[in-house]
Amino acid sequence: MTEAVAGRSLLLSALLRLARNRAAIASAVVLALYVVAGIVGPMVWLHDYRTVYANYVKVPASLTPYPRAEEILPGAAAALRRARLTVENVTVVGDTATITVHAARPIDPRVTRYLDRSDLFADARLVSLADDALSATFAADVARHTFLVGTDANGRDLAARILISIRISLMIAALATGVALVIGVLYGATAGFLGGRIDNLMMRVVDVLYSLPFVFFVILLVVFFGRNVVLMFIAVGAVEWLDMARIVRGQTLSLSRREFVQAAEALGVPPGAILRRHIIPNVSGPVIVFMTLLVPKVILLESFLSFLGLGVQEPLTSLGVLIAEGARNMRNAPWMLIYPSAALTLLLFALNFLGDGLRDAFDPRDR
Known part of the structure:
Protein backbone atom coordinates (compact mmCIF):
# COMPACT_ATOMS: atom_id res chain seq x y z
CA MET A 1 0.00 0.00 0.00
CA LEU A 46 25.63 57.04 24.20
CA HIS A 47 23.37 60.08 24.42
CA ASP A 48 19.74 60.74 25.20
CA TYR A 49 17.76 62.19 22.30
CA ARG A 50 16.51 65.00 24.57
CA THR A 51 19.89 66.14 25.90
CA VAL A 52 21.05 69.51 24.57
CA TYR A 53 24.79 70.23 24.36
CA ALA A 54 24.93 73.99 24.03
CA ASN A 55 28.68 73.91 23.32
CA TYR A 56 28.29 71.47 20.43
CA VAL A 57 25.74 73.02 18.09
CA LYS A 58 26.04 71.70 14.51
CA VAL A 59 29.33 69.91 15.07
CA PRO A 60 30.23 67.47 12.25
CA ALA A 61 30.42 63.71 12.58
CA SER A 62 33.63 62.46 14.15
CA LEU A 63 35.11 59.30 15.63
CA THR A 64 37.37 61.45 17.81
CA PRO A 65 35.77 62.61 21.06
CA TYR A 66 35.01 66.26 21.61
CA PRO A 67 36.29 68.72 22.79
CA ARG A 68 39.35 69.22 20.66
CA ALA A 69 42.51 70.44 22.36
CA GLU A 70 42.17 73.89 20.81
CA GLU A 71 38.58 74.21 22.10
CA ILE A 72 39.34 73.77 25.78
CA LEU A 73 40.90 77.19 26.45
CA PRO A 74 38.13 79.18 24.67
CA GLY A 75 35.53 76.98 26.38
CA ALA A 76 36.97 77.64 29.85
CA ALA A 77 37.24 81.35 29.14
CA ALA A 78 33.62 81.50 27.95
CA ALA A 79 32.36 79.59 30.98
CA LEU A 80 34.24 81.70 33.54
CA ARG A 81 33.57 84.99 31.80
CA ARG A 82 30.12 84.96 33.37
CA ALA A 83 31.81 84.99 36.80
CA ARG A 84 33.98 87.95 35.66
CA LEU A 85 37.13 85.86 35.76
CA THR A 86 39.99 86.09 33.27
CA VAL A 87 41.63 82.82 32.27
CA GLU A 88 45.42 83.05 32.18
CA ASN A 89 46.35 79.50 31.27
CA VAL A 90 44.83 76.06 30.76
CA THR A 91 46.91 72.90 31.01
CA VAL A 92 45.48 69.52 30.09
CA VAL A 93 47.05 66.30 31.36
CA GLY A 94 45.08 63.25 30.34
CA ASP A 95 41.43 64.07 31.02
CA THR A 96 42.12 66.67 33.72
CA ALA A 97 42.34 70.38 32.97
CA THR A 98 44.12 72.83 35.28
CA ILE A 99 42.86 76.39 34.88
CA THR A 100 44.62 79.46 36.26
CA VAL A 101 42.49 82.61 36.62
CA HIS A 102 42.58 86.09 38.11
CA ALA A 103 39.97 88.73 38.84
CA ALA A 104 39.60 92.36 39.88
CA ARG A 105 37.74 91.42 43.03
CA PRO A 106 37.93 88.47 45.45
CA ILE A 107 37.10 85.14 43.86
CA ASP A 108 34.25 83.13 45.33
CA PRO A 109 35.17 79.38 45.42
CA ARG A 110 31.60 78.58 44.31
CA VAL A 111 32.36 79.84 40.79
CA THR A 112 33.23 76.23 39.92
CA ARG A 113 29.53 75.80 39.15
CA TYR A 114 30.10 77.77 35.93
CA LEU A 115 32.54 75.13 34.75
CA ASP A 116 30.16 72.32 35.72
CA ARG A 117 27.39 73.93 33.67
CA SER A 118 29.57 73.79 30.58
CA ASP A 119 29.45 70.71 28.36
CA LEU A 120 33.25 70.68 28.24
CA PHE A 121 33.96 70.12 31.94
CA ALA A 122 32.74 68.09 34.90
CA ASP A 123 33.55 67.82 38.62
CA ALA A 124 35.24 71.23 38.81
CA ARG A 125 37.05 72.00 42.07
CA LEU A 126 39.24 74.68 43.63
CA VAL A 127 42.90 73.68 43.89
CA SER A 128 44.45 76.84 45.35
CA LEU A 129 43.41 80.38 46.17
CA ALA A 130 45.81 83.30 46.62
CA ASP A 131 45.95 85.17 49.94
CA ASP A 132 44.33 88.21 48.38
CA ALA A 133 41.73 85.94 46.67
CA LEU A 134 42.36 87.71 43.36
CA SER A 135 43.88 84.68 41.63
CA ALA A 136 43.13 81.00 41.85
CA THR A 137 43.70 77.63 40.26
CA PHE A 138 40.88 75.26 39.38
CA ALA A 139 40.91 71.65 38.22
CA ALA A 140 38.17 69.98 36.24
CA ASP A 141 37.63 66.75 34.38
CA VAL A 142 37.35 67.18 30.62
CA ALA A 143 33.97 65.76 29.59
CA ARG A 144 34.51 63.71 26.45
CA HIS A 145 31.58 63.36 24.05
CA THR A 146 31.53 61.34 20.82
CA PHE A 147 29.03 62.29 18.11
CA LEU A 148 29.26 59.63 15.44
CA VAL A 149 26.97 61.47 13.00
CA GLY A 150 27.24 64.99 14.42
Whole structure:
Protein backbone atom coordinates (compact mmCIF):
# COMPACT_ATOMS: atom_id res chain seq x y z
CA MET A 1 0.00 0.00 0.00
CA THR A 2 1.39 3.38 -1.00
CA GLU A 3 2.16 5.61 1.94
CA ALA A 4 0.35 8.97 1.94
CA VAL A 5 2.55 11.99 1.33
CA ALA A 6 1.99 14.92 3.64
CA GLY A 7 0.91 18.00 1.73
CA ARG A 8 2.06 21.57 2.19
CA SER A 9 -0.18 24.33 3.38
CA LEU A 10 -0.56 27.45 1.26
CA LEU A 11 1.28 29.48 3.90
CA LEU A 12 4.20 27.06 4.01
CA SER A 13 4.45 27.04 0.22
CA ALA A 14 4.45 30.83 0.13
CA LEU A 15 7.16 31.02 2.80
CA LEU A 16 9.32 28.55 0.89
CA ARG A 17 9.01 30.65 -2.27
CA LEU A 18 9.82 33.75 -0.25
CA ALA A 19 12.93 32.11 1.20
CA ARG A 20 14.30 31.65 -2.33
CA ASN A 21 14.09 35.40 -3.00
CA ARG A 22 17.42 36.75 -1.75
CA ALA A 23 16.46 40.41 -2.15
CA ALA A 24 13.31 39.90 -0.07
CA ILE A 25 15.18 38.03 2.67
CA ALA A 26 17.89 40.71 2.79
CA SER A 27 15.17 43.36 3.02
CA ALA A 28 13.47 41.46 5.83
CA VAL A 29 16.80 41.39 7.71
CA VAL A 30 17.20 45.14 7.20
CA LEU A 31 13.68 45.79 8.47
CA ALA A 32 14.34 43.58 11.49
CA LEU A 33 17.47 45.61 12.24
CA TYR A 34 15.42 48.80 11.93
CA VAL A 35 12.88 47.45 14.40
CA VAL A 36 15.59 46.46 16.88
CA ALA A 37 17.31 49.83 16.44
CA GLY A 38 14.04 51.67 17.03
CA ILE A 39 13.11 49.68 20.14
CA VAL A 40 16.48 49.13 21.82
CA GLY A 41 18.65 51.86 20.30
CA PRO A 42 17.35 54.90 22.22
CA MET A 43 17.74 53.02 25.51
CA VAL A 44 21.39 51.96 25.05
CA TRP A 45 22.85 54.77 22.94
CA LEU A 46 25.63 57.04 24.20
CA HIS A 47 23.37 60.08 24.42
CA ASP A 48 19.74 60.74 25.20
CA TYR A 49 17.76 62.19 22.30
CA ARG A 50 16.51 65.00 24.57
CA THR A 51 19.89 66.14 25.90
CA VAL A 52 21.05 69.51 24.57
CA TYR A 53 24.79 70.23 24.36
CA ALA A 54 24.93 73.99 24.03
CA ASN A 55 28.68 73.91 23.32
CA TYR A 56 28.29 71.47 20.43
CA VAL A 57 25.74 73.02 18.09
CA LYS A 58 26.04 71.70 14.51
CA VAL A 59 29.33 69.91 15.07
CA PRO A 60 30.23 67.47 12.25
CA ALA A 61 30.42 63.71 12.58
CA SER A 62 33.63 62.46 14.15
CA LEU A 63 35.11 59.30 15.63
CA THR A 64 37.37 61.45 17.81
CA PRO A 65 35.77 62.61 21.06
CA TYR A 66 35.01 66.26 21.61
CA PRO A 67 36.29 68.72 22.79
CA ARG A 68 39.35 69.22 20.66
CA ALA A 69 42.51 70.44 22.36
CA GLU A 70 42.17 73.89 20.81
CA GLU A 71 38.58 74.21 22.10
CA ILE A 72 39.34 73.77 25.78
CA LEU A 73 40.90 77.19 26.45
CA PRO A 74 38.13 79.18 24.67
CA GLY A 75 35.53 76.98 26.38
CA ALA A 76 36.97 77.64 29.85
CA ALA A 77 37.24 81.35 29.14
CA ALA A 78 33.62 81.50 27.95
CA ALA A 79 32.36 79.59 30.98
CA LEU A 80 34.24 81.70 33.54
CA ARG A 81 33.57 84.99 31.80
CA ARG A 82 30.12 84.96 33.37
CA ALA A 83 31.81 84.99 36.80
CA ARG A 84 33.98 87.95 35.66
CA LEU A 85 37.13 85.86 35.76
CA THR A 86 39.99 86.09 33.27
CA VAL A 87 41.63 82.82 32.27
CA GLU A 88 45.42 83.05 32.18
CA ASN A 89 46.35 79.50 31.27
CA VAL A 90 44.83 76.06 30.76
CA THR A 91 46.91 72.90 31.01
CA VAL A 92 45.48 69.52 30.09
CA VAL A 93 47.05 66.30 31.36
CA GLY A 94 45.08 63.25 30.34
CA ASP A 95 41.43 64.07 31.02
CA THR A 96 42.12 66.67 33.72
CA ALA A 97 42.34 70.38 32.97
CA THR A 98 44.12 72.83 35.28
CA ILE A 99 42.86 76.39 34.88
CA THR A 100 44.62 79.46 36.26
CA VAL A 101 42.49 82.61 36.62
CA HIS A 102 42.58 86.09 38.11
CA ALA A 103 39.97 88.73 38.84
CA ALA A 104 39.60 92.36 39.88
CA ARG A 105 37.74 91.42 43.03
CA PRO A 106 37.93 88.47 45.45
CA ILE A 107 37.10 85.14 43.86
CA ASP A 108 34.25 83.13 45.33
CA PRO A 109 35.17 79.38 45.42
CA ARG A 110 31.60 78.58 44.31
CA VAL A 111 32.36 79.84 40.79
CA THR A 112 33.23 76.23 39.92
CA ARG A 113 29.53 75.80 39.15
CA TYR A 114 30.10 77.77 35.93
CA LEU A 115 32.54 75.13 34.75
CA ASP A 116 30.16 72.32 35.72
CA ARG A 117 27.39 73.93 33.67
CA SER A 118 29.57 73.79 30.58
CA ASP A 119 29.45 70.71 28.36
CA LEU A 120 33.25 70.68 28.24
CA PHE A 121 33.96 70.12 31.94
CA ALA A 122 32.74 68.09 34.90
CA ASP A 123 33.55 67.82 38.62
CA ALA A 124 35.24 71.23 38.81
CA ARG A 125 37.05 72.00 42.07
CA LEU A 126 39.24 74.68 43.63
CA VAL A 127 42.90 73.68 43.89
CA SER A 128 44.45 76.84 45.35
CA LEU A 129 43.41 80.38 46.17
CA ALA A 130 45.81 83.30 46.62
CA ASP A 131 45.95 85.17 49.94
CA ASP A 132 44.33 88.21 48.38
CA ALA A 133 41.73 85.94 46.67
CA LEU A 134 42.36 87.71 43.36
CA SER A 135 43.88 84.68 41.63
CA ALA A 136 43.13 81.00 41.85
CA THR A 137 43.70 77.63 40.26
CA PHE A 138 40.88 75.26 39.38
CA ALA A 139 40.91 71.65 38.22
CA ALA A 140 38.17 69.98 36.24
CA ASP A 141 37.63 66.75 34.38
CA VAL A 142 37.35 67.18 30.62
CA ALA A 143 33.97 65.76 29.59
CA ARG A 144 34.51 63.71 26.45
CA HIS A 145 31.58 63.36 24.05
CA THR A 146 31.53 61.34 20.82
CA PHE A 147 29.03 62.29 18.11
CA LEU A 148 29.26 59.63 15.44
CA VAL A 149 26.97 61.47 13.00
CA GLY A 150 27.24 64.99 14.42
CA THR A 151 24.68 67.16 16.21
CA ASP A 152 21.66 69.15 15.12
CA ALA A 153 20.89 72.87 15.25
CA ASN A 154 20.06 72.64 18.97
CA GLY A 155 23.17 70.69 19.95
CA ARG A 156 21.45 67.28 20.29
CA ASP A 157 23.14 64.08 19.18
CA LEU A 158 21.88 63.33 15.67
CA ALA A 159 22.37 59.57 15.97
CA ALA A 160 20.13 59.46 19.05
CA ARG A 161 17.55 61.57 17.19
CA ILE A 162 17.65 59.18 14.22
CA LEU A 163 17.13 56.16 16.47
CA ILE A 164 14.08 57.66 18.19
CA SER A 165 12.75 58.87 14.83
CA ILE A 166 12.97 55.31 13.46
CA ARG A 167 10.87 54.14 16.40
CA ILE A 168 8.26 56.86 15.90
CA SER A 169 8.11 56.52 12.10
CA LEU A 170 7.77 52.74 12.18
CA MET A 171 5.15 52.93 14.93
CA ILE A 172 3.13 55.50 13.00
CA ALA A 173 3.44 53.56 9.74
CA ALA A 174 2.47 50.26 11.38
CA LEU A 175 -0.56 51.71 13.16
CA ALA A 176 -1.91 53.65 10.19
CA THR A 177 -1.21 50.86 7.68
CA GLY A 178 -2.74 48.21 9.94
CA VAL A 179 -5.94 50.19 10.39
CA ALA A 180 -6.13 50.94 6.65
CA LEU A 181 -5.53 47.27 5.83
CA VAL A 182 -8.26 45.90 8.07
CA ILE A 183 -10.92 48.43 7.12
CA GLY A 184 -10.03 48.66 3.43
CA VAL A 185 -9.86 44.91 2.75
CA LEU A 186 -13.10 44.09 4.58
CA TYR A 187 -14.98 47.04 3.12
CA GLY A 188 -13.76 46.60 -0.47
CA ALA A 189 -14.22 42.81 -0.51
CA THR A 190 -17.73 43.08 0.89
CA ALA A 191 -18.76 45.77 -1.61
CA GLY A 192 -17.30 43.93 -4.60
CA PHE A 193 -18.73 40.54 -3.66
CA LEU A 194 -22.27 41.70 -2.84
CA GLY A 195 -22.45 44.02 -5.85
CA GLY A 196 -25.62 45.74 -7.03
CA ARG A 197 -27.16 48.51 -4.97
CA ILE A 198 -25.14 47.67 -1.88
CA ASP A 199 -21.91 48.04 -3.84
CA ASN A 200 -23.12 51.30 -5.34
CA LEU A 201 -24.09 52.69 -1.93
CA MET A 202 -20.82 51.66 -0.28
CA MET A 203 -18.74 53.22 -3.06
CA ARG A 204 -20.69 56.48 -2.85
CA VAL A 205 -19.72 56.63 0.83
CA VAL A 206 -16.08 56.29 -0.27
CA ASP A 207 -16.56 59.11 -2.80
CA VAL A 208 -18.00 61.38 -0.12
CA LEU A 209 -15.03 60.70 2.16
CA TYR A 210 -12.67 61.41 -0.75
CA SER A 211 -14.25 64.85 -1.16
CA LEU A 212 -13.46 65.93 2.40
CA PRO A 213 -10.43 68.25 2.71
CA PHE A 214 -7.74 66.14 4.32
CA VAL A 215 -6.07 68.90 6.36
CA PHE A 216 -9.43 70.05 7.72
CA PHE A 217 -10.22 66.46 8.67
CA VAL A 218 -6.88 66.08 10.46
CA ILE A 219 -7.50 69.32 12.39
CA LEU A 220 -10.81 67.86 13.56
CA LEU A 221 -8.98 64.70 14.63
CA VAL A 222 -6.52 66.77 16.67
CA VAL A 223 -9.44 68.59 18.32
CA PHE A 224 -11.09 65.30 19.29
CA PHE A 225 -8.02 63.19 20.08
CA GLY A 226 -5.62 65.90 21.26
CA ARG A 227 -1.86 65.64 20.67
CA ASN A 228 -1.79 61.89 21.29
CA VAL A 229 0.31 60.59 18.40
CA VAL A 230 -0.96 57.00 18.61
CA LEU A 231 -4.66 57.85 18.59
CA MET A 232 -4.26 60.48 15.91
CA PHE A 233 -2.47 58.20 13.45
CA ILE A 234 -4.90 55.38 14.10
CA ALA A 235 -7.51 57.87 12.98
CA VAL A 236 -5.35 58.80 9.96
CA GLY A 237 -5.21 55.12 9.05
CA ALA A 238 -8.99 55.12 9.19
CA VAL A 239 -8.90 57.66 6.34
CA GLU A 240 -6.11 56.05 4.28
CA TRP A 241 -8.21 52.90 3.76
CA LEU A 242 -10.10 54.51 0.87
CA ASP A 243 -7.54 53.58 -1.80
CA MET A 244 -7.22 50.11 -0.31
CA ALA A 245 -10.99 49.61 -0.50
CA ARG A 246 -11.10 50.57 -4.17
CA ILE A 247 -8.23 48.25 -5.09
CA VAL A 248 -9.76 45.31 -3.22
CA ARG A 249 -13.22 46.00 -4.69
CA GLY A 250 -11.84 45.92 -8.23
CA GLN A 251 -10.04 42.64 -7.60
CA THR A 252 -13.11 41.16 -5.93
CA LEU A 253 -15.36 42.07 -8.87
CA SER A 254 -12.98 40.18 -11.14
CA LEU A 255 -12.72 37.17 -8.82
CA SER A 256 -16.47 36.92 -8.20
CA ARG A 257 -16.93 35.81 -11.82
CA ARG A 258 -14.33 33.05 -11.58
CA GLU A 259 -15.35 29.41 -11.70
CA PHE A 260 -14.20 28.47 -8.20
CA VAL A 261 -16.31 31.23 -6.64
CA GLN A 262 -19.37 30.25 -8.67
CA ALA A 263 -18.80 26.62 -7.70
CA ALA A 264 -18.67 27.58 -4.03
CA GLU A 265 -21.92 29.53 -4.37
CA ALA A 266 -23.57 26.56 -6.14
CA LEU A 267 -22.53 24.30 -3.26
CA GLY A 268 -24.24 26.63 -0.80
CA VAL A 269 -21.11 28.02 0.88
CA PRO A 270 -22.10 31.10 2.96
CA PRO A 271 -20.94 34.51 1.57
CA GLY A 272 -18.78 35.13 4.62
CA ALA A 273 -16.92 31.87 4.11
CA ILE A 274 -16.42 32.64 0.39
CA LEU A 275 -14.92 36.01 1.28
CA ARG A 276 -12.67 34.50 3.91
CA ARG A 277 -11.48 31.41 2.01
CA HIS A 278 -11.54 32.46 -1.65
CA ILE A 279 -11.73 36.22 -2.17
CA ILE A 280 -9.41 37.73 0.46
CA PRO A 281 -6.53 35.20 -0.03
CA ASN A 282 -6.60 35.84 -3.77
CA VAL A 283 -6.31 39.62 -3.42
CA SER A 284 -3.33 39.35 -1.06
CA GLY A 285 -0.80 40.11 -3.83
CA PRO A 286 -2.11 43.58 -4.78
CA VAL A 287 -2.85 44.33 -1.12
CA ILE A 288 0.73 43.56 -0.05
CA VAL A 289 2.14 45.69 -2.85
CA PHE A 290 -0.13 48.57 -1.90
CA MET A 291 0.90 48.21 1.75
CA THR A 292 4.54 48.72 0.77
CA LEU A 293 3.49 51.96 -0.94
CA LEU A 294 1.26 53.02 1.93
CA VAL A 295 4.00 52.81 4.56
CA PRO A 296 6.24 55.49 2.98
CA LYS A 297 3.13 57.52 2.15
CA VAL A 298 2.19 57.56 5.83
CA ILE A 299 5.74 58.50 6.80
CA LEU A 300 5.70 61.42 4.36
CA LEU A 301 2.22 62.38 5.52
CA GLU A 302 3.44 62.46 9.10
CA SER A 303 6.30 64.81 8.17
CA PHE A 304 3.81 67.12 6.45
CA LEU A 305 1.57 67.20 9.52
CA SER A 306 4.55 67.77 11.79
CA PHE A 307 5.59 70.71 9.59
CA LEU A 308 2.14 72.20 10.21
CA GLY A 309 2.47 71.56 13.93
CA LEU A 310 -0.17 68.83 13.94
CA GLY A 311 2.02 65.74 14.09
CA VAL A 312 4.96 64.66 16.23
CA GLN A 313 5.86 67.23 18.85
CA GLU A 314 9.19 67.97 20.52
CA PRO A 315 11.19 66.42 22.05
CA LEU A 316 10.05 63.46 19.92
CA THR A 317 10.93 63.46 16.26
CA SER A 318 10.60 61.36 13.12
CA LEU A 319 12.57 60.78 9.94
CA GLY A 320 10.41 63.25 8.06
CA VAL A 321 10.98 65.97 10.62
CA LEU A 322 14.75 65.35 10.66
CA ILE A 323 14.91 65.55 6.87
CA ALA A 324 12.93 68.81 6.90
CA GLU A 325 15.34 70.25 9.50
CA GLY A 326 18.33 69.03 7.52
CA ALA A 327 17.03 70.68 4.35
CA ARG A 328 16.94 74.03 6.16
CA ASN A 329 20.55 73.60 7.33
CA MET A 330 22.08 71.78 4.37
CA ARG A 331 24.43 74.64 3.46
CA ASN A 332 26.37 74.77 6.73
CA ALA A 333 25.48 71.35 8.19
CA PRO A 334 24.95 68.85 5.33
CA TRP A 335 25.19 65.85 7.68
CA MET A 336 21.82 66.86 9.17
CA LEU A 337 20.25 65.99 5.80
CA ILE A 338 22.51 63.16 4.61
CA TYR A 339 22.13 60.71 7.50
CA PRO A 340 18.32 60.92 8.05
CA SER A 341 17.81 60.78 4.26
CA ALA A 342 20.02 57.69 4.02
CA ALA A 343 18.08 56.04 6.86
CA LEU A 344 14.73 56.75 5.16
CA THR A 345 16.01 55.69 1.71
CA LEU A 346 17.28 52.36 3.02
CA LEU A 347 13.99 51.79 4.81
CA LEU A 348 11.95 52.49 1.66
CA PHE A 349 14.15 50.24 -0.49
CA ALA A 350 13.76 47.41 2.02
CA LEU A 351 9.99 47.84 2.08
CA ASN A 352 9.76 47.81 -1.71
CA PHE A 353 11.94 44.72 -2.18
CA LEU A 354 10.13 42.86 0.60
CA GLY A 355 6.77 43.86 -0.88
CA ASP A 356 7.76 42.50 -4.30
CA GLY A 357 8.94 39.26 -2.72
CA LEU A 358 5.73 38.83 -0.71
CA ARG A 359 3.63 39.58 -3.79
CA ASP A 360 5.41 36.88 -5.77
CA ALA A 361 5.25 34.41 -2.89
CA PHE A 362 1.52 34.85 -2.20
CA ASP A 363 0.38 35.17 -5.82
CA PRO A 364 -2.19 32.38 -6.33
CA ARG A 365 -1.12 31.94 -9.97
CA ASP A 366 2.33 30.76 -8.81
CA ARG A 367 0.98 28.06 -6.52
